[in-house]
Every structure is written in C-alpha cells, then in structure tokens.
Amino acid sequence: MPTSPSFRMQSMYHSKVQHVHFIGSCSYKSSVNDLSSSYSRNAVQLSSDQYSLLTESMTGVEDEDKTVHPEEMAGRQVVTEEKIEEAKQIYKLHFGTDMFNEEGWKYILQKHNGHIPLRIKQSRRTVVPCKNVLFTVENTDPNVTWLTNWFETLLVQIWYPCTVATNSRAMKATIAEFLQETADSLDSLPFKLHDFGFRGVSSVETAAVGGVAHLVNFVGTDTVAGLVMARKYYGCEMAGFSIPAAEHSAYVNHLIYNVLDLRLAHIFSVRLRLGVRITRRKRSPTCCTNFQRVWWRWYRTVLTSSTPVRMSGKQLKDMVIQRGQSESCLVIRPDSGDPHVIVLKVLNILEKCFGSTVNSKGYKMLPPYLRVIQGDGISLETLQGILAKIKGEGWSVDNVVFGCGGSLLQKVNRDTQRFAYKCSYCVVNGL
Numbered sequence: 206m207p208t209s210p211s212f213r214m215q216s217m218y219h220s221k222v223q224h225v226h227f228i229g230s231c232s233y234k235s236s237v238n239d240l241s242s243s244y245s246r247n248a249v250q251l252s253s254d255q256y257s258l259l260t261e262s263m264t265g266v267e268d269e270d271k272t273v274h275p276e277e278m279a280g281r282q283v284v285t286e287e288k289i290e291e292a293k294q295i296y297k298l299h300f301g302t303d304m305f306n307e308e309g310w311k312y313i314l315q316k317h318n319g320h321i322p323l324r325i326k327q328s329r330r331t332v333v334p335c336k337n338v339l340f341t342v343e344n345t346d347p348n349v350t351w352l353t354n355w356f357e358t359l360l361v362q363i364w365y366p367c368t369v370a371t372n373s374r375a376m377k378a379t380i381a382e383f384l385q386e387t388a389d390s391l392d393s394l395p396f397k398l399h400d401f402g403f404r405g406v407s408s409v410e411t412a413a414v415g416g417v418a419h420l421v422n423f424v425g426t427d428t429v430a431g432l433v434m435a436r437k438y439y440g441c442e443m444a445g446f447s448i449p450a451a452e453h454s455a456y457v458n459h460l461i462y463n464v465l466d467l468r469l470a471h472i473f474s475v476r477l478r479l480g481v482r483i484t485r486r487k488r489s490p491t492c493c494t495n496f497q498r499v500w501w502r503w504y505r506t507v508l509t510s511s512t513p514v515r516m517s518g519k520q521l522k523d524m525v526i527q528r529g530q531s532e533s534c535l536v537i538r539p540d541s542g543d544p545h546v547i548v549l550k551v552l553n554i555l556e557k558c559f560g561s562t563v564n565s566k567g568y569k570m571l572p573p574y575l576r577v578i579q580g581d582g583i584s585l586e587t588l589q590g591i592l593a594k595i596k597g598e599g600w601s602v603d604n605v606v607f608g609c610g611g612s613l614l615q616k617v618n619r620d621t622q623r624f625a626y627k628c629s630y631c632v633v634n635g636l
Contacts, residue, residue: 281320282318282319282320283319283320283321284310284313284314284319284320284321285314285319286314289307289310289311289314292305292310293305293307306351309349309351309352312348312349313349313352316346316348317346321352321356322344322345322346322349322352323342323343323344323345323352323353323356324342324343324344324345325340325341325342325343325360326340326341326343327339327340327341328340330421332374338629339363339367340360340363342356342360343630353628354628357626360626361619361624361625361626363624364619364621364622364624365411365414365415365418365617366414366415366417366418367418367622367624368617368621368622369414369415369418369419369613369614369617370418370419370421370422371622372585372612372613372617373398373418373419373421373422373423373613374421374422375585376398376585376588376607376609377394377397377398377422377423379585379588379589379592380394380397380398380588380592380602380607381394383592383593383595383596383602384397384602384603386566386596386602387564387566387568387595387596387600387601387602387603388564388566388568388601388602388603389564389565389566389603393603395423395424395425396423396424396425396446396606397423397425397606397607398419398422398423398425398606398607398608398609398613399423399425399426399427399447399578399580399606399607399608399609400416400419400420400423400425400426400427400428400431400445400608400609400610400613400614401427401428401580401608401609401610401613402415402416402419402428402609402610402611402613402614402615403416403427403428403429403430403614404610405610405611405614405615406611406614406615407615409430410430411614411615412428412430412431412614413428413430413431413433413434414431414434415428415431415613415614416428416430416431416432416434416445416614417431417434417435417439417444419431419613419614420435420444420445423445424444424445424446425445425446425447425606426444426445426446426447427447427608428445428614431444431445432444432445448536450536450538522558522559525559525574525575526559526572526574528574529572529573529574529575532573532574533574534573534574534575534576535574535575535576536576536577536578536606537551537555537575537576537577537578538577538578538579538580538608539551539577539579540579540580540581541581543582544579544581544582544583544587544591545590545591545594547579548577548579548591548594548595548605549594549595549598549600551577552569552571552577552595552598552600552604552605555571555575555577556569556571559571559572559575560572564601564603566601568596568599568600568601569599569600569601569604570601570603570604571604576604576605576606577604577605577606578605578606578607578608579591579605579606579607579608580607580608580609580610581608583607583608583609583612584609584612584613584616585612588607591607
C-alpha cells in the first residue's frame with residue numbers, strides 16, 4: 206500500500222538585481238533599462254570596506270541566520286477547536302458545500318497539540334544573487350502532505366518586506382557611489398534616505414513591516430510603526446532616528462503675516478537637529494519662485510537692512526550660526542517643484558547667505574550647521590538624475606538628505622520581484 210508523499214516547497218523568483226534577504230529574501234526589478242549594469246558598477250567602485258557597509262550593515266535590526274524548527278515554536282498553538290469550527294462555517298457559506306478539511310485540521314490539533322508540523326529553512330540578513338531559492342518549507346508529518354501548499358498564501362507575503370529592503374538598498378548603493386565621488390567620507394550614508402512612507406501605505410501593519418525593512422539599510426525614519434515592530438519582534442530598543450520638524454502650512458501663514466517670534470522660538474528652543482519645510486503650494490507652476498521669495502523674506506536683506514522685519518532676518522541668521530557652535534544643524538526642506546531644479550536652487554540661495562567651502566574632493570560644502578532634505582519626487586528611478594545634477598554643479602552630495610514615501614513603501618507589488626512559491630521536491634514511497 207503506497208504511503209503518503211512528503212513534500213518540500215521552495216520559494217523561487219526571477220529578477221534583474223541582487224536582493225536583500227529579509228525574513229525570506231527579495232530582489233528589485235526596475236523599469237530603468239541599465240539598472241543591472243549601473244548597480245554592478247556601484248559595487249565595483251566601492252572599496253571592500255565600503256561595499257561591506259552596503260551588504261552587512263543591518264542598521265539596528267539584528268538577527269542571526271538560523272533554521273526554524275517546529276520544536277522552537279512549541280509554545281505557540283496555532284490550531285484550536287474554535288478556529289476549526291469557525292473555518293468550517295465560513296467555507297460552507299463560501300462554497301455552498303462542505304469543502305473544509307476538518308479531519309486534517311483536527312488531526313493537527315490532536316496529534317501536534319495545534320502546532321504546525323512544518324520545517325522552514327531560511328537565511329536572514331543576507332544579500333542573495335537573483336534566481337536563488339529564498340527559503341524552503343517541508344512538512345514533518347506525512348499524514349498532512351497538503352499543509353505545505355496550504356501555507357503558500359501566507360508565506361509568500363514575505364515579498365513585501367524583501368522588496369522594500371532591496372529597493373532601499375539599491376538607493377543606498379546609488380547614494381554611496383555619489384558620496385564616494387563628492388564627499389570626504391561615507392559616514393553620513395546611514396542617514397541619507399529617510400522613510401516618509403507611513404501616511405502613504407494601506408495600513409499601520411503595512412507601515413510597520415515596510416518600515417522595519419527599510420531600517421535594514423538606513424537609520425532615518427518617521428515611520429513610528431516600524432520602530433515599534435523592531436522593538437517588539439527584534440529586541441531592538443531603537444532602530445531609527447529623526448528630528449523635530451515644522452509643518453509647512455503653519456510656517457507659510459506666519460511668513461505671510463511677518464510673524465517672526467513664533468518661528469524663532471520654535472526653531473531655537475530645540476537644541477537638537479531641526480527640519481523646517483518652507484514651501485508654498487505644491488500645485489503652483491511657479492513654486493521655485495515662490496520658494497525663493499519666501500526664503501528671501503527670511504534672509505535676502507540681512508546684510509543691508511535696518512528695518513524691524515529685516516533686523517529679524519539678521520537675527521535669525523546669527524542664531525543659526527550660533528546654534529552651529531553647539532553642533533546643531535538646521536535642515537531646510539523645500540519639496541515643491543522639480544527636485545532636479547529646486548535642490549540646486551536652495552543650495553545656491555544658502556550659499557549666498559551663509560557661504561560655502563570646498564572639501565578634499567573639490568566639491569562645495571555648506572557650513573556644517575546647514576543641510577537640505579528633499580522629500581518629494583524621490584525614487585530609485587529619479588535619484589540617479591538628481592544626484593548627478595548636484596554633482597555636476599560642483600556641490601557635494603553630502604549637503605543633501607533625501608526622504609522617500611510612497612515609492613519606498615507603497616509602489617511595489619509581488620510581481621515587482623516576480624516572487625513565486627513552487628513545489629520543487631517530493632518523496633513518494635521512499636523515492
């Protein structure tokens with residue numbers, strides 16, 4: 206009499222680029238035709254230590270490679286009598302007949318005390334070349350051979366954090382390339398891409414999973430749900446960091462009415478780094494001009510004016526400089542407009558007001574108490590062009606930090622990396 210077969214399932218996929226293995230694994234496929242070649246070039250140009258920074262720096266989210274065995278989950282009962290009964294009712298209403306495998310699930314409850322008899326093997330915190338198995342799933346009880354395939358829908362959902370982690374890492378490699386060419390060091394790299402994606406995803410749970418995936422590569426985030434998940438499930442007390450920031454509409458209204466006191470009090474009562482957005486309307490076709498007008502209302506006449514409003518501008522400049530003596534940094538966030546244009550415009554305005562120096566690579570640097578963050582229109586596809594524009598105009602990329610929201614956490618799907626979960630090994634009658 207033939208025995209029941211024992212199945213082993215493997216998750217496989219195809220993509221164009223190396224991928225980060227995070228609770229499974231992933232890769233990133235972009236619409237940019239030369240992504241593969243440029244990505245490889247990035248790695249070649251980095252020294253061994255710098256490349257190691259990309260491939261091994263799991264910034265705060267730590268875990269060892271390991272095989273997960275059923276006995277390790279002995280304390281977690283998954284199947285209960287109540288769940289079986291609920292599933293039976295739902296399936297009958299859904300299919301119009303008794304299609305639910307009640308006998309199989311009751312066997313698991315009685316034989317294994319509700320624990321799932323599966324062995325899952327995977328390697329974590331790993332950069333895996335494309336077209337490789339990411340994890341294997343094998344049933345440990347030949348009486349429930351159907352169980353490996355039943356879990357496909359749940360287990361294949363690792364596509365999301367893996368895709369986010371790889372997208373984030375690809376942007377990290379791009380930024381690292383330009384930092385190496387224009388900056389004195391790569392020390393600032395872990396802070397160069399900030400997660401702004403919480404409001405752009407479908408749920409708090411999505412923000413948590415995607416937020417943690419980004420923290421594999423960077424330490425900058427405003428997605429608090431990811432920090433909570435890292436604390437709860439990875440034992441990481443604090444995986445990411447941010448700065449107190451002002452919201453644009455409040456500041457624009459104060460600018461319109463020339464109310465400087467609140468603005469000054471807010472900025473300079475905070476002793477840590479502070480980000481300030483100073484934009485007008487995103488829909489405005491003249492947003493760059495609007496930004497410049499707003500900025501100049503703060504700074505343009507600080508050198509020549511003696512009126513009360515202009516004196517406030519001079520006072521503001523002095524306070525920015527004074528704060529810099531305590532290693533505090535004012536981060537200016539423009540956002541509105543074409544990022545290829547607006548970032549350079551802001552850099553040039555700041556240079557006129559505060560001056561610049563030239564680093565060891567021959568590129569201009571703002572004073573250490575001033576930086577710029579661009580958080581609008583940033584993605585893997587746009588980042589290369591923005592960085593090239595900054596470098597081409599003689600500025601070091603070290604002057605700028607980037608924020609990424611929807612393109613980081615939301616504009617991905619399972620087919621982005623072509624994830625699939627397929628049967629690749631089967632034993633029947635010992636063969």
